[in-house]
Amino acid sequence: MPLKNTNVVSAYQTKFGRLDGITLREIFAEAVDGATNNAGIPKKDIQAVFVGTFIPEMLVHQGHTAPLLVDYAGLRGVPATRHEAACASGATALRSAVMAIESGIYDTVLVASAEKMTSVTTNKATEALAAAADDEFESSMGLTFPGVFGIAAVAHMAKYGTTEEDMARAAVKAHKNASTNPLAQFQKEITLEKAMTPRYIAWPLKLFDCSPISDGGAALVLTSNEKAKQYTDLPVKIIGTGQASASMNLCDRNDLTAFEASIAASREAYKMAKLGPKDMDVAVVHDCFTIAEIIASEDIGLFKPGEGAKALRDGVTALDGDMPVNPMGGLKAVGHPVGATGVKQAVVIYRELIGDAGANQVANHDTGIMHNFGGTGATAVVTIFRRSDV
Amino acid sequence: MSEKPTIEVYKKNIEDENFQAYKCVSCGRIIAPPSGTCYGCGGTKMEWAKVSGKGNLVAFTVIHIAPDEFQEETPYYVAIVELEEGTRVSARLLGVDPEKPEKVKLDIPLKLDYEKGKSGHTYLAFRPA
Ligand SMILES: [Zn+2]
Numbered sequence: 001m002p003l004k005n006t007n008v009v010s011a012y013q014t015k016f017g018r019l020d021g022i023t024l025r026e027i028f029a030e031a032v033d034g035a036t037n038n039a040g041i042p043k044k045d046i047q048a049v050f051v052g053t054f055i056p057e058m059l060v061h062q063g064h065t066a067p068l069l070v071d072y073a074g075l076r077g078v079p080a081t082r083h084e085a086a087c088a089s090g091a092t093a094l095r096s097a098v099m100a101i102e103s104g105i106y107d108t109v110l111v112a113s114a115e116k117m118t119s120v121t122t123n124k125a126t127e128a129l130a131a132a133a134d135d136e137f138e139s140s141m142g143l144t145f146p147g148v149f150g151i152a153a154v155a156h157m158a159k160y161g162t163t164e165e166d167m168a169r170a171a172v173k174a175h176k177n178a179s180t181n182p183l184a185q186f187q188k189e190i191t192l193e194k195a196m197t198p199r200y201i202a203w204p205l206k207l208f209d210c211s212p213i214s215d216g217g218a219a220l221v222l223t224s225n226e227k228a229k230q231y232t233d234l235p236v237k238i239i240g241t242g243q244a245s246a247s248m249n250l251c252d253r254n255d256l257t258a259f260e261a262s263i264a265a266s267r268e269a270y271k272m273a274k275l276g277p278k279d280m281d282v283a284v285v286h287d288c289f290t291i292a293e294i295i296a297s298e299d300i301g302l303f304k305p306g307e308g309a310k311a312l313r314d315g316v317t318a319l320d321g322d323m324p325v326n327p328m329g330g331l332k333a334v335g336h337p338v339g340a341t342g343v344k345q346a347v348v349i350y351r352e353l354i355g356d357a358g359a360n361q362v363a364n365h366d367t368g369i370m371h372n373f374g375g376t377g378a379t380a381v382v383t384i385f386r387r388s389d390v
Numbered sequence: 391m392s393e394k395p396t397i398e399v400y401k402k403n404i405e406d407e408n409f410q411a412y413k414c415v416s417c418g419r420i421i422a423p424p425s426g427t428c429y430g431c432g433g434t435k436m437e438w439a440k441v442s443g444k445g446n447l448v449a450f451t452v453i454h455i456a457p458d459e460f461q462e463e464t465p466y467y468v469a470i471v472e473l474e475e476g477t478r479v480s481a482r483l484l485g486v487d488p489e490k491p492e493k494v495k496l497d498i499p500l501k502l503d504y505e506k507g508k509s510g511h512t513y514l515a516f517r518p519a
Contacts, residue, residue: 127457136397137423138480141513142453142460143468150451151470158449158496200465203452203491249423251470251478256449 002273006101007228007235007388009221010039011347016216016335017185018118024053024060025072028114031217031340032073035110041221041231047106049080052093052113053339058128060116069114086132087288088374089113090218090342091381095241097222098383107224111346114217115337125213129338132375134248146210148250148376149289150202155256156291157204160306164204168195169312170290171208171332177319178329180359185214185335209290214335218344228388236353240275240384242268248378257306261380262299262373269369269382270301277301280384281364282352283323284345285371287330296371297325300382324362327352342372346383353387366390395436397424405512407504411477413439420475443502444474445516450483452491462508465489471500471516485517 012034014027036043051066062068066080083093090113097111117125130139133148156162172195178184190208199207221231228235244264247253253260270276283302287293294308302323303311311317317325328334328348331341349368351357366387373380393399395412400423403410411422416433420441427434450469453460460466467483482505486494500516507513 123458126455130457134423136401140511141468141480141482142456142463142466142507142509143451143480144453144456146455147451147453147468150453151449151468154451154496155449200452200454202454203465205451249480251423251480252425252429256470 002239003098003102003237003241005224006098006238007223007225008238008346008350008385009223009228009231009235010035010041011220011350012039013183013218013344013347014216015183016214016337019215022215024056024062024114024116025069027116027215027217028069028112029073031114031219032075032110032112035112035219035221039221043074045108046075046078046110048100048109049075049078050093050097050109050111051080051082052090052111052343053082053115054084054086054089055128055131055338056116058131059120059125073112085379086374087286087336087338088342088372088379088381089339090344091370091372091383092243092342092379094220094342094346094383095243095381098238098241101222101224107227109222110219111222111343112217112219113340113343115339116215117213117337118215122213137249144202146202146205146289149291150205151250152256152295153204153291156295159257160309162294162309165192165196166294166309166312167209167290168192170287170293171195173312173318174287174326174330174332177327177360178333181328181334184329184333185212186333205289205291211288211331211336214337216335216337216340216344218340218347220343220346220350234354235388236350237386237388238383239386240269240273241381242266242272243379243381244268246378248376250376258295258299259373259377259380261377262296262371262382265380265382266300266371269384273384275367275384279367280323280369281366282327282349282362282368283325283371284348284368285325286373287326287332288336290332293325293330300369300371319360319362327357327362328360342381345370345372349385353385395424395438400424404504404514407512409441409502409514410438411441411475412436420473420477422473422477422479442474444519445471445500445502447496447498447500448472448478449496450491450494452488459509469516479514482513482515483517484515
């Protein structure tokens with residue numbers, strides 16, 4: 001059965017990028033204010049907070065972040081719990097919030113997220129990111145995150161004929177879409193030639209195949225049907241949610257050309273929403289690397305296995321294509337403050353569906369799908385949204 | 391050989407260039423890297439198993455940018471290798487030029503080896519047979 005009672009009524013994303021001089025709690029508080037007070041939703045209406053953040057212990061030397069962050073953001077006393085699933089932290093926080101509303105325990109909750117990554121050196125940030133892979137058996141032999149996706153790229157290239165140029169096209173599209181998104185870390189278009197610059201990070205992935213290290217935050221307010229119209233005339237419903245896990249180790253998976261948790265999570269979400277890939281008007285997928293966007297577009301059923309690169313080549317996934325993917329620029333060009341990404345993706349879907357995406361508005365915007373995955377793809381969450389007047 | 395396998399010993403065996411996999415006592419499935427539960431039958435009793443050291447190349451990457459601990463070793467291959475016994479492991483790939491990965495063919499036969507890293511660790515490794 002499609003979910004019936006969960007409405008997104010406000011959404012806010014901070015600027016992503018290197019936010020010098022601004023700490024984790026300040027980023028978080030900006031996101032909270034943006035989704036509450038500044039959106040006409042009093043903080044006193046918030047009954048619980050679901051916090052997404054990945055690894056502040058290593059990045060800013062701070063654990064037990066949920067009460068600390070909500071206190072700073074003016075929500076002292078409100079129950080707050082942190083959700084951690086590496087890059088899928090944001091979507092797991094969102095999913096728990098959805099379940100809390102559907103259960104009837106709460107009417108109005110906040111999903112809020114932030115990550116501060118640039119306060120440490122790039123090497124230290126890389127080390128923190130590596131904690132999202134299996135330290136005993138993969139990280140300890142020098143397999144890095146770009147390496148994990150390099151392996152997926154090699155497998156996809158061998159099985160389907162995907163090329164380095166195809167992956168570069170994903171980067172070109174991301175930068176093009178981000179060029180009109182003022183919240184993006186990179187707002188400059190790049191040429192295909194530049195995207196192909198052979199600065200290898202983990203062959204066949206090059207510098208422009210990788211998302212950057214970023215600071216940033218995002219927040220959403222979810223509420224029940226009963227309360228939704230108090231806050232907005234045009235709520236967006238969450239009608240389906242799915243989550244699945246896979247092995248942490250890449251070597252424990254049979255198929256390296258797809259991410260099985262993404263496939264399973266999307267099936268569950270479609271089944272719940274009673275919709276299929278053809279019903280989607282817009283998709284936001286987890287493009288931590290260019291190959292990840294290509295594979296995700298196949299895993300969630302937008303294209304057949306092996307046809308994601310062709311869709312990209314043919315412009316199908318462009319902003320003005322038949323199936324726009326990452327219309328505001330994705331992780332690749334907007335940035336990837338890890339724990340905030342899943343909430344930011346929901347902000348993008350919300351803005352697209354209510355027609356508030358400005359230069360990045362997609363033509364058809366009734367229904368959207370969001371795919372957020374963590375680490376090596378060991379956690380995947382897929383969420384389906386539909387405008388309430390559809 | 392009769393003791394209950396542990397991750398610590400699994401890793402020490404690699405350091406000692408004496409790689410051994412886990413074997414499910416119930417169904418005989420070979421498992422590496424270690425799992426607490428058999429992927430085949432759900433059994434939780436494991437014993438050690440020697441492997442033939444033969445495998446084939448499933449996929450690979452070449453790491454150019456690595457954490458400090460490994461940076462001196464770059465560029466280096468990390469591969470997914472399917473052992474003759476059916477399990478897959480992540481390992482270093484030796485005997486191929488890291489500057490010419492486009493020349494490396496998938497599905498080629500490999501044999502077990504080890505690599506002494508500059509980091510001081512010994513890695514599980516394979517090279518073309
Ligand atoms: Zn068994």
